[in-house]
Amino acid sequence: MALESSFFRQVMGRFATGVTIVTTYSHGSLVGLTVNSFCSVSLEPPLVLVCIDLNSSALPHFRQSGSFAVNILSAQQEQLSRCFATSSKERYEHFCYASYYLTATGSPVIDGVLAFIDARIVAEYPGGDHAIFVGQVEAMGIGNQVAFRDNTDEQRSTLTDHDGRAATNDEAENLTYYRGQYRHLAPDYQKPSLANYDEQGYIIIGSY
Numbered sequence: 001m002a003l004e005s006s007f008f009r010q011v012m013g014r015f016a017t018g019v020t021i022v023t024t025y026s027h028g029s030l031v032g033l034t035v036n037s038f039c040s041v042s043l044e045p046p047l048v049l050v051c052i053d054l055n056s057s058a059l060p061h062f063r064q065s066g067s068f069a070v071n072i073l074s075a076q077q078e079q080l081s082r083c084f085a086t087s088s089k090e091r092y093e094h095f096c097y098a099s100y101y102l103t104a105t106g107s108p109v110i111d112g113v114l115a116f117i118d119a120r121i122v123a124e125y126p127g128g129d130h131a132i133f134v135g136q137v138e139a140m141g142i143g144n145q146v147a148f149r150d151n152t153d154e155q156r157s158t159l160t161d162h163d164g165r166a167a168t169n170d171e172a173e174n175l176t177y178y179r180g181q182y183r184h185l186a187p188d189y190q191k192p193s194l195a196n197y198d199e200q201g202y203i204i205i206g207s208y
Contacts, residue, residue, distance in 0.1 A: 016178040021071040021084045021113075022050050025106045026061035030095040032108070033058045034085035036177050037130070038070055046137035048117055051130040057087075059131060062121070067105035068135060070117040074172035075184045077112065081175065104139040104148055114172060115142040 001007070023032040037051035050068060052059050062068055073081055083096035090096050100108035103118035119135025126132070139148045176183040 013179045016176055016183070019073045019081050019175045019177050019182070020050075021073065021080065021110060022052070022062075023069045023071060023100075023108045023110070024058075024062050024065040024067060025102075025108065026065040029061070030100070030108050031058050031061040032071075032084045032091070032095060032098075032110075034081045035070075041134060046140075047122070047134055048119055048137060049132055049134045051127055051132050054129055054131060057092075062133060063124070065105075065107070067107050067118070067120045067138075068133065069103050069105070069107035069109050070119070071110045071113040072115045072117075073175040074112065074114045075175045076172055077110075078175055078182050080110065081182070104150070109141075112172075114174060116140065 017036040018038075020035050020038050021032050022035045022038070023030065025031070033052070033056060035050055035052070039049060041047040041049050048070065050070065052062060080096055080098055083091055095108070099111040101111065103109055103116070105118055105120055107118055109116045109118070116139075117135075117137055118139040119137050121133050122136045123134040124131055125134070137149065139146065141147065173185050173187060176185055
């Protein structure tokens with residue numbers, strides 16, 4: 001059997017992923033697209049990567065801005081994911097009518113996401129029909145916790161409102177993509193990952 005792209009897509013579809021909207025600010029415009037090719041790369045320094053189709057109209061904006069924000073979507077944000085995956089006036093001219101906050105790099109973080117990563121692009125690599133961007137984390141947040149690599153970046157950000165609450169909603173469920181369809185996690189099944197132990201002998205749950 002030949003290695004056809006359609007079969008490759010089916011095989012990779014068996015690997016469940018989260019769903020993100022990757023955003024940036026370029027040439028006076030807010031830019032965003034739906035991406036599930038996202039992962040962490042390194043803890044020291046904190047690095048992440050995203051993959052963007054070479055045919056995407058958003059690609060030049062990421063190259064120009066030199067930064068991006070990864071918005072990790074909740075199950076309630078499926079419609080936003082669909083909007084940022086289409087070529088529509090709503091996406092290109094109205095940012096899918098999403099409310100947002102600004103990060104340390106100036107990239108938009110969509111209100112109500114589960115979590116976000118804000119990064120400056122430190123490398124770009126060829127990846128077949130995609131470009132691979134590696135970003136160093138400048139800011140990140142979940143719930144009411146926001147951390148900045150440089151304290152001066154916090155003053156340029158609007159990630160907290162007047163009540164001091166972050167833009168994220170850590171209480172919601174994750175939006176998942178599996179076998180070509182959107183899925184929601186089953187909240188009634190929870191089980192710790194394989195245990196690891198720290199220097200004092202305590203179990204570390206979900207060790208990196």
